Every structure is written in C-alpha cells, then in structure tokens.
Amino acid sequence: MSGNEISEVAKGFTYLEGPRWHDGRLWFVDFYTCTVNAVNDDGSIEEIAVVDQQPSGLGWLPDGRMLIVSMKDRKILRRETDGSLVEHADISAHCSGHANDMVVAENGQAYVGEFGFDLMGGADHEFANVILVNTDGTSQVVASGLSFPNGMVITPGGKTLIINELFGNKITAFDIEADGTLGNKRDFANFGEIGDEPNVAKRIEAATIVPDGLALDAEGAVWIANTVNQKATRIVEGGKVLEEVNTAPDGIFAVALGGEDGKTLFLCAAPDWDEGARSKAREGRMLATTVDVPHAGRP
Template identity: 70%
Template sequence: MTEYTLRTIVDGYSYLEGPRWHDGRLWFADFYTHTVNAVNADGSIELVATVPHQPSGLGWLPDGRLLIVSMKDRKVLRQESDGTLVEHADIRDLCGGHANDMVVDAQGRAYVGNFGFDLMGGAPHEHTTVVLVDTDGSASIVADGLSFPNGMVITPDGSTLLVNELFGNRISAFDIHPDGTLGERIEWVGYGDLGAEPDVGTRLEAATIVPDGLTLDAEGAVWIADAANNRAVRIVKGGEILDEVSTAPDGVFAVALGGDDGRTLFLCVAPNFDETERTATRLGRMLATEVDVPHAGRP
C-alpha cells in the first residue's frame, strides 16, 4: 500500500467532525467548543457559527444557506444570510439518540443519522433510523434497523445513498426514489452480521471495520474513517480494501476529499472519542494527505 505523509491543517480543538470542502474552503464542526469553522486559503480560520447543543453534520441548500445538525436537541438548524441560526427541522421524535452526521442532496433534502442509544452514558446498543428532512423542514423516517448510522454519501447521479454503520461492521446502500424516500437496505460492504448483541465493546471486538466518517471518490470507492483501528481505508463495493492511511496513535473519526483538485484527503483525528476527555482537552486536529483519485458525489 502507498506510503502517505500527513500534515497538520488545524489543531488545538476538542473533537472535529463533519469535514466538508465547499466553495474553496475546508469546513468542520468542533463538538465541545460548539463551533462550526472554515479554513481560508491563507490558513486563517473563520468562526462560522456557534451551536450550543453541539454541531455535527454540515450541508448546504441550493441557495447556499448552511444546514447544521444540532446533536443534543436533535434538530437541523439553518443559517440565514445575515448569519443567524433558525430551526429548519425538529427530528427528536424520529431519533433514538443524538442526531449526528448528515448529507444534503442536490434538491436540498437532508438525510440525518443518529446514535440510537446513549453511547456516552454506557447504554446498551440499539438499532435506529435515518431521517429525511425535506426542503420545507418536514421530516420522516426513511430507513430503520441500522447500527449507529454515521457518515453518508450520495453518488454523483443522485441514485444511491451509502451509509456507514459504525457498530454494524458494514456499509449499507439504499436506492433513492424520486421523492427522496429510500428503497430496501443493500449490503455494500459487510464483514459479518453482529446481530442484536447489546454490548458495544463486544461488537467492537467482533468487527473488522468500525466505519465512522465517509467520503466517495471518482472511481466509486470510498474512504472511511475506521474509528477503532487508527486508520482511514479505501474500500470498494464487496469489501476489498485498496489502500490505508495510518493515523496511529490517534484515532480518525471523519474524512473528506477536497482541495482545488479534489485529491486532498482530510482526516479528523483525536486520541479517542471519550466525551469527558475530549471536553477537557484540546488535542483534536485536522490532518491532510494527497491521494490519486479525486472526490465525487455529495457531500
């Protein structure tokens, strides 16, 4: 596999998530400083928004307004042209835990995952939903029975949604219907069904991959943040691993392809995902390296 040289883009944050390349800038959320930020071409960082209930997934409406997942109150917020944040959708009754990552399609419809259970509180694992937020803010469940649906991408033709199942040992695919609803789950990558096992530690021990963040490239492969294995891996449908970027000793929890030519792989790293430790320290960083195949699809 290729030898990669990592460089630091930003550091001194708590726990970075939701990296996105948009309008020539790298955007990201920082969980425990409650901020959404953008890196300018000169390396300076702009504070875009403050989200008291913890920001995660990011996306944009066709008119350019920013959507932000507000995790702990389980809402999607919208940033208006004057910078104010307003409620775009309240999805609390459709989630089994904190709202989490999100992908927004070309029409402005948002697909939002959620934890499904109280991970930080040590609750037993439960399967959960993907929620569709339509352009008018109405929301509905479009997939169920997923194990912590996390990073998501939409293929360039808009026909397929890929979803990382963090504690499911798999990546799932869904056909996207014209109205935004989804077809049945298709196993895109699977390394063994972990079933209804309630203990998160047992699920992690049995898993080959622990797929957190996700980004798609122009050859139809995905880079995933393999959260428990201190690496990002490039995988094709069926499960063959083509390449790997080690982030040891740090874990990697989200990835994105971007840069002017789409060939920069951005990696959100931290020592672990422990909420108490990450809140109290500022060891979260954004790393980057160059890869051969550029970005494709959304986000």
C-alpha cells in the same frame, strides 16, 4: 499508501467532525467548543457559527444557506444570509439518541442519522433510524434497524445513498426514490454480521471495520474513518480494501475529499471518542494527505 506524507491543517480543538469541502475551502465542526469553522486560504480558522447543543453534520441548500445538525436537541438549524441561525426542522420525534451526521442532496433534501441509544452514557446498543428532512422542514423516517448510521454520501446523479453502520461492521447502500425516500437496501461492504449483541465494546471487538466518516471518490470507492483501528481505509463495493492511511497513535473519526483538484483527503484525528476526555483537552487535529482518485458525489 500507509507511507503517504501527512500534514497538519489545524490543531488545538476538542474533537473534530463533519469535514466538508465547499466553496473553495474546508469546513468542519468542533464538538465540545460547539463551533462550526472554516479554513481560510492563509490557514487561519474562521468561526462561522456556535451551536449550543453541539454541532455535527453540515450541508448546503441549493440557495447557498448552510444546514447544521444540532445534536443534543435533535434539530436541524439553518444559517441565514445574515449569519443568524434558525430552526429548519425538529426531528426529535424520530430519534432515540443524539442526531448525528447528515448529507444534503442537490435538491435540498437532507438525510440525517441518529445514535439510537445513549452512547456516551454507556447504554446498551440499540438500532437506529435515518431521517429524511424535506426543504420545508417536514421529516420522516426512511430507514430503520441500522447500527449507529453515521457517515453518508450520495452518488453522482443522486440515485444511491451509502451509509456507514459504525457498530455494524458494514457499509450499507439504498436506492433513492424520486420523492427522496429510500428503497432496495443492500450491502456495499459487509465484514460479518454482529447481530443483536447489546454490548458496544463486544461489538467493536467483533468488528473488522469501525466506520465513522465517509467520502466517495470518482472510481466509486469510499474512504472511511476506521476509528479505533487508527487509520483511514479505502474500500470498493463488495468489501475489498484498496488502500490505507495509518495515523497511529491517533484515531480517525471523520474524512472528506477536497482541495482544488479533489485529491486531498482530510482526516479528523483525536486520541479517542470519549466525551469526558475530549471535552477537557485540546488534542483534536485536522490532518491531510494526497490521494490519487478525486472526490465524487455529495457531500
């Protein structure tokens, strides 16, 4: 798999995140231009929205309106049918770091991760929350004690939420209860506990995987953006690595499955995740390769 042909979908951005295949095209955010974008059929890029406090996760309500995580002010914005952005939810009371990635369930409830600490400021690692945002904008913490909860997917049928723990060396699963809250936490894939180590660099050094973005396929395996390891990795529940796509010298920081047949793996590539370096350069790219097993679940 590491020899698969990789094509370039888009380039000239700062740091791409939140890729989603929706309504027949690819959507993504660019952190440091603060834009939400979509790729048109002719390959041109359409700017959909500007989120001044830095956009992250994307999703859609049942009526088609888009939700966008606004990272630095820890809010969820809603894009109305006229293109305007309004506040959908303020989750700042539940966050001790930036709001981050998001997955929206079929019924419009959204699950949002948060940093837990000031990563870009060099603070020590702290465990973080997952927040449930209801369709009326009310919110609550539904999981805590996760190591930088990041990429999230919901399995077909809406019964399980799978979450990357970026600095935890593992991928975690929860049962989704009837009211949207989370129960029965378990390992989807655990490559070794890192414990309470406060130094982020030491946590990364101790890890086998550093999982950022997440995509689910029709065989129940997940693709992760294996960030500093400069690859995308396909993992089955239990932790067996099935396939890898190597992208060195670039790291991969988010992934999505899409395309008309669901078999295009989109890869958000950049040299690193350093805020200072990425915000000053235009080295962020969207890559793509073809895989054998199509997309499943949400997003």
